[in-house]
Amino acid sequence: MKALILFSLDSLPTTITALGADAIAKALVQKGVEVFQLDVWKCVNPLFQLQNWINKPDLVMYLGHGANDRLYGQLPNGFIIPLVEVLTKELLRDTITVTYACESGRVLGPEAPSRAYFGSVEPYFVALTYPSRDFMSDFFETWKVIPLALVEGKTASEALQLYVKKCTEYINLYGQHLADWQGAEEFQRFLTQNRDSFRLFGDASARL
């Protein structure tokens, strides 16, 4: 089984998603998955195409900036030629695609020729670490759920359900600490959006 993890590093939020991508990669490697990474300046369309020709992945994961019809990849390159957009959606054909990015579920998700495409239809949030709580790691845990569930043989639909469940656990936990964890209210709201706006397109019964 081959996974390709694509992530940029061009801003504060993508610094955090880069750390998250690393955590996901480590978790997948531990499960015996062959993981390829196109990171930072390599997270661009030509190298994604090249990777597909040389060694097409079964699972594609992207963490970074997105918009309704595109995943930008590394900026500023991605402003000129996005990593993948509706016009280059064939890059995603026959993969299971998991995206942690803003809004790509609005247009790219429904149109992507992926077997299954996970993405948010609203802005998507990262989290920070505070002295009282490491919200960043909590969000990383939610991001690991879908790829690990897929690797374990679960369907896309089951993986999404597990993601929702994990998010809900943290949302409830933050709700119990609104008074004593700085940032709990904000990250409860942001994680709720990450949960409620996350969609699955394509074949809900798809498995890796």
Add this chain to the structure above:
Amino acid sequence: MARLVVHLRDVQTNAPIPFTAVFVGTASGISDFKGDAVFDIAAGSYSISVKSPMYVVAPGSPTSVSVPSEVTIQMARVLL
């Protein structure tokens, strides 16, 4: 009455963050286009918080302020 000036700044770029809700005790205000919110309130010590749809208060920024004073709140963008 005493004056509190709150400067909202992006922790990465130091750019001002305009049009963002700032809460000081029971008072509230909105930062202007320069990222500043001004409060004329009774002198004393207050809790301070900021609500934004795309930023959070960066770890280490003050959560309480003394009035009169001038304070900078560093904000971290958390929107992808």
